[in-house]
Amino acid sequence: MILPPAPWRTRPSLIRLVEVLGAAQGLSRFVGGAVRDTLLHLPVADLDLATALEPDAVMARLQAAQIKVIPTGLRHGTVTAVLSSGPVEVTTLRRDVATDGRHAVVVFTDDWRADAARRDFTINALSADPITGEIFDYFDGLADLDAGHVRFIGEPLERIAEDHLRILRFFRFHARFGRGEPDPAGLAACAARANDLMALSRERIAQELLKLLAVADPGPTLAVMVDNGILKPVLPEIDRGGVARLRRLVARETSAGLASPLRRLAALLPPDPALAENVAARLKLSNAQRKRLALAVDPTAPIAARPLAYAIGLESARDQLLLRASDATLPEGMDSLRRWQPPRLPIGGGELVKLGLRAGPVVAATLKAIERRWIDEDFPDADRVQAIALEEVDQAARLRQK
Missing domain, CATH: 3.30.460.10 (Beta Polymerase, domain 2)
Known part of the structure; x- marks a missing residue:
């Protein structure tokens, strides 16, 4: 050939x-x-x-x-x-x-x-x-x-003993190139030697796992891994519930054209920011990745798209929408973030002082009130913010006189 x-x-x-x-x-x-x-x-x-x-x-x-x-x-x-x-x-x-x-x-x-x-x-x-x-x-x-058959060269148990990372590579290559069920001998050997993963550095595990999660549809392969206890020695938090969340997310990402390995890792984890922080630290992820992972699994974050993006950034807002929004609200939420950048509040404390507020805690409190109304009104322009500011300054002055 x-x-x-x-x-x-x-x-x-x-x-x-x-x-x-x-x-x-x-x-x-x-x-x-x-x-x-x-x-x-x-x-x-x-x-x-x-x-x-x-x-x-x-x-x-x-x-x-x-x-x-x-x-x-x-x-x-x-x-x-x-x-x-x-x-x-x-x-x-x-x-x-x-x-x-x-x-x-x-x-x-x-x-x-x-x-x-x-x-x-x-x-x-x-x-x-x-x-x-x-x-x-x-x-x-x-x-x-x-x-579409991913097969070890020689005896699978021996090849895994030579390099434990081959366990994760077996599943990554099957997810990318394989068709049907994984090679039975390879799968049995990976399951038998799953505890060998504990001898690997967590950085190597993270790199290989994120590569696996980057393939077009890792869901079926992750299901096989969970069912055979492959990840249990190093990531016991990942279970069948996580696989179901992953499959739902992959379908949504495919429709949106926005795949992310880190977001897919978040789908595999329970909705618990503290647990996500623990997993991120264990895998030696970067500080930015740790923060994003914890934000992605936070079940208390609001789902309103633009206010969410303003609060936690576009990337994390998309994570939250794709993971948590309902089927009915997801399309509108994702569309509202297309070609949109979170703006800056077009007024500062100095301008409130010029409008008559006395410098001090009241300025910060009034600025917060203005910002809340600005967000609630979907980030109107500077003219509208000026009008809101005049109303809030007047309100603060009346309260001071009481």
């Missing part, structure tokens, strides 16, 4: 790179997602080359050709060639000699099949000759790709 034509294959800087790295002599091939996604006629985000050349030889060739190279992972045989069209990771063929579930000790090799055998799934072990496009398939990955 031949790799189909694709725009990325004709980039001059890439053609030059594979020439320098001996593609014509069979020393380098395209590997991984670029091959898989091109076969599926999907956009290619990242480019990876595997080579029989050792890292020092790769560095020397690139430097001699005046191609910028960064030694991003020399211990594991990886350097990054910085091209005008974008970075390309170049990794020397290798095989594992020791693994502990998180890290691997490797030795370099010139055996293409041995290098392919250390990859996780058959669909990820395909490689292609950069010049002829010939596909090399050692583990029936082409048949699995055609069938």
Whole structure:
């Protein structure tokens, strides 16, 4: 089989790179997602080359050709060639000699099949000759790709023991590429070794989970994960109720054209801001992500779209609407936020003093009253705010005289 034509294959800087790295002599091939996604006629985000050349030889060739190279992972045989069209990771063929579930000790090799055998799934072990496009398939990955079958290379239990993150990757790749039920042997192995996830850093779990939640429809796969106790060791808060909320949200996001992995994580959690804060901290999410997650699950926030957006921001307001609004009010609420930016109150305390208020707490209280009326009237223009201000200043003056 031949790799189909694709725009990325004709980039001059890439053609030059594979020439320098001996593609014509069979020393380098395209590997991984670029091959898989091109076969599926999907956009290619990242480019990876595997080579029989050792890292020092790769560095020397690139430097001699005046191609910028960064030694991003020399211990594991990886350097990054910085091209005008974008970075390309170049990794020397290798095989594992020791693994502990998180890290691997490797030795370099010139055996293409041995290098392919250390990859996780058959669909990820395909490689292609950069010049002829010939596909090399050692583990029936082409048949699995055609069938929508995500399958471990070799014994699933052993592959998970080598790298525990493969549990989450199994489900992410099934959600993206799989059709029907997950591979039975792979599913059984992931369920049997689910406790291995506890040995992973929470950052790696968060990254993989958010990637899974970014696929078009992660709901069916999350249902399988919950039913088989996959997430229970690290995220026991996620249950069937969360999966039902996720499925409802995905349908709404699809209609609105607004998918968000973080919002989908919020759907999986119970409506409890304190619990969401705890989960966000456990997953080592950024401060901005933590705040957004807690706001998204707050069951006490008002649902009026523009006042909500004014109070917590457009992004969080959309989260709340998509998660909590009724089917009847959601379309109107989302439409009201299109091309709308929360405005600033067009009056300040200094102007209230000029209108006759004495500086002090009364100014802040009056400003708050003006703001409440401005919000209730759907953010009218400065002329209307001036009229509201005159009324509130007059009211404050009368109260002071009593």
